[in-house]
Amino acid sequence: ISERRENAANLLDGLPAGIQKILQTCSLLSEKLDIPVYLVGGMVRDMLLGRENRDIDLVIEGEIKSFLQELADELEAEYQFHERFQTGTLTLSGEYNLDLARARSEFYPSPGARPQVEQAGLLEDLFRRDFTINAMAVELSREKYGLLYDFFGACADLDRKYIRALHRFSFLDDPTRIIRGLKYALELDFHIEEETEKLMDEALKRGDFSRLKLNRVFQELKDLVRSYHNHQRFAALMHRLPAFKLLAYDFEFDRERWESWEDLSESLEYLCSRDYNIKEWGVKLAFLLENMPFAYRDRLSLSEEVADLLDFLAGIDDFIAELERDDDPVSLNENLSRLSPEKLALLYFLAPDQKFRETLEYFVEELAGAGLSIDGNDMLELGLDPGPAVQEVLDQVWAEYLQGGVAGREEQLKLAARLIRERNGG
Ligand code: ATP
Structure with a gap:
């Protein structure tokens, strides 16, 4: 541990006004209640990198509840306090989130084992974090406002662009840190x-x-x-x-999956270039989770969207077979129009051959979004009585349109008139 302190007050002054106001309120309260307060984690890292961050994480060395209450009062915000974890959250009306935690001192087995530094509680709290760059703190107490604590060489890691764990057991303690x-x-x-x-x-x-x-x-x-x-x-x-x-x-x-991954990216790119608005992360997650045992699903709290995509993937071979069986434009359009953009992307990516891909491209480029230039009112004007017949005639014109005929309004009207005549036995 090489304790390094420097003044970061000028960086705090560069934060958006809304955040500065919150931090200064914390500073005043810190003095009033005589409790040291620190800004920690992602916001310190991002402040040094010049990146925006809206999550204010604070650590205080002392009783948390009264601080939280007074802060909530000052900022006219609601708060939640978790007694057991000694943490709290402020619900701010603006665009910021604020989490507060009490510095934990449980790491060192006895006070004698603590390093001889002034901020032992803070140090212990930071040492429990995931990476050096997330383990810096800035003091908010009035007389030391803006003092940056870097115990683990995080500033050097930021300069070298390094993600570095704090100690050898970090990923055994908590493997999710790998992710x-x-x-x-x-x-x-x-x-x-x-x-x-x-x-x-x-x-x-x-x-x-x-x-x-x-x-x-x-x-x-x-x-x-x-x-x-x-x-x-x-x-x-x-x-x-x-x-x-x-x-x-x-x-x-492995290599095979890597290649598929690139295919998937190309499929997404293709559909995005055709103005499909795709939630890409859902498609990618479904691809990555494809081989996951079914029984795990309940334990993951999957969102409905992702579960739905996994179901679609599980049945995709049957779906492809069905599309290949009924490949006339009307059925094709009907079956494919029902798919969400995410499912269409998966289908395009998993197309069994070039012919199938071309069929999908035909749908995307020619059929999707297409529509007739005539509607029900035209049918009535052509003498059809209101009722199911209106839709039936329009469907017949639509089927012809999908086969590549009756492109313009005039032709569609002509065909509709003929169909109506035929219906009337004329
Ligand atoms: P950011 O670091 O930009 O806030 P994030 O939103 O993923 O990213 P949070 O999950 O809100 O971060 O975590 C806030 C801080 O808590 C992190 O900066 C990190 O120091 C610490 N932290 C979060 N998860 C872990 C973990 N599993 N182990 C250790 N520290 C963690």
């Missing part, structure tokens, strides 16, 4: 430091994940898939560190 590490590497475009990667790799190979809460793991995996923007880098990292293994099934991101 978090990947997320930060991708999000910040940082490297996973060599020794840290070795520790992650060992934990993935030898760790026992049977006691992990699967829904927590899943939440982190979902955040990972939602937050990255570089497909290739995601694949490369997943190949080296197949973090989906934490769901305790046999997951590898």
